[in-house]
Amino acid sequence: MTALDALLRDRAARDEPVCLFAYDLDGLRRHVTAVVAALPPRCRMYYAMKANSAAPVLEALAPIVAGFEVASGGEIAKVRAVAPAAPILFGGPAKTPAEISHALDAAVTRLHVESVLELHRISAAAVARGTTVEVLLRVNLAGPFPSATLAMAGRPTQFGIDEADLPAATAAATSLPGVRFAGFHLHSLSNNLSAETHLEMLGLYRDTVVGWEKELGVVVKVLDVGGGIGIDYQDPAHHFDWDGFTRGLVAWVDSVPAHWREIQFECGRYLTAACGSYAVEVLDVKRTHGTAWALVRGGTHHFRLPVSWQHSHPFTVLPVERWDPSVPRPSVTDDRVTVAGELCTPKDVLARDVPVARVRAGDVLVFALAGAYGWDISHHDFLSHPHPEHVFLDDDRA
Template structure:
């Protein structure tokens, strides 16, 4: 499927046009841009709920689905998932506060991340936390010290940097030297070290082998690998584990050639995983957790920018907009892509039967990196027209260099039940 084909497929499925105008949750996107200004992020709560329900049903009887806050930490977004039944995975004290503000109970919050500050550790230990995922020895010592100060035993899990057999996805998170977690080869020694801390209570294992995974077979294989590691830990401590966090890593299609994750194929592999859990005495009562972020919120978001000028330079058409990499670094290709490829991009208003021709969409910043699309098929555009970058619900504004060149922040709105509510600045 071409980039244009992906864009048109996503629009038809999730943001149908009426009279040529993209609609989000039944609301006219051009009218939303006029009302709230551009650049603008728009998130559809119904699409978030749909993704959460679909994944929860696919893994029913095996795992619970929590929301990884880093993907989009706005409390209004977190609340959508909390009300649907999700807990939260956080990576900072600020995300802890956002999760609490969204109504997530403290015991449903998991705290991961390789460089937790002493202040953040102290805050979550004092306020209550489901568990803290330990990623290095110094962190273990900080959690133990905070627990001693507050007179409690803190539930912890060990994050494992797995071996190469567990790898997969567009960005591998293990199988090589890594700041994330303890190497699998030293797992037994780490388990013994944590067990020796009187102020810690080892309850689980956390494995996150990769991200942006679109292969059901790869994900199922990673989850099985994680279960085997968890059973090993349970045997080592001679008691059942309470949780096994198998990470997130579920992807969405961004580029030409991407195929959406097949949830039917995921569901078909769940009975084998359930049998693994039932056969392992140390896992039979454990809560198995998946904590995706991108998969739940990514497809629900659109980034809208207004065209300020259109020019031809040496035969190439450029649309210069008021949005760019300072708001949406991932779409510019500067958040981890090795080969720069276009997100699905479309005109917000498009005449029926209009001809689309290649167009390079850039932002207002004084750098050639500020490019939202390199070869998008778009109708003839003029100043004042609107361009939509799809698949923009995850790793958008809060993953971008918003201070670069001191442009104002974009607006963010959540569309829910036919209403658009500002949720950002």
């Protein structure tokens, strides 16, 4: 029996319905250690903590990754609470002046800049503190880019500097006091599942930035190629070919200028998704208009990812025999079931029309791949239901 199975059996024996996130910190460390070890020289892996900012997750990753990519002053504070000296990359499309000041006071390593106005705000904050801070210019490239779940560039989005505005942005970045231009940031997509097309995209990045160096008269020391490496939620057995990708990455690194001293990756989902599970007890089973429903203690206010990305999230059924014989126990056998939560909205659906051998009221549904963009992106207090339990499974701490 795994640690997760033992945990769920223990919780199912209690009176309160099961509703929890469980995170396998040992598995997380093994996975991320292997990911980082496969990177060629000059490449660095930063953790994009927007995927999961729980303190035990940050503590587990701090000794393994090169640092943390953050997108708010609050995330800076979370990093500094568990890793006071960790390198921090500060991004985000709408930084407030107060956040910029906080970032400088927290000694962030670099800021990823989204506009010329933001450059001036950073310059003013740095001058006021008598310091200089490195910046990367985030550029919204024209593309084309591989197919992915979310597009950050190659179309009108709020992210980055338009290529047409790059001459003015580089002029400001190389002349304003308190600011030291280090290179470019090119995070263009999210959840790409193809290693081959990801390498092709890096080829576009290389050729574009080499051209900018010549055209704009700048010297790049750091290139941030973003994250965007995906998880296949519809077929969990299908994995992004990280080994094949890093083999191709060796040749790509050899092809970029030697003065590009660091290639930054900032992955979130790919690092933490598999470490988390969301487990919820089935409160009721019923049919309406020919559809079988499993209604659970929980829903999208805890685990918003499925409705956010409009997919049916994979789950397994943990049978629970404990049941009060004085009341009926509704069930579905050899049929398709839709899993809905406890919210008063028809959009509170975690999985739709999924074939099951059997599911009964009182059984527990376990949603895999819930370690990224689960709890962190959810509207926790809608309808004021109790929050789920969060359990961190860690052999190092027994």
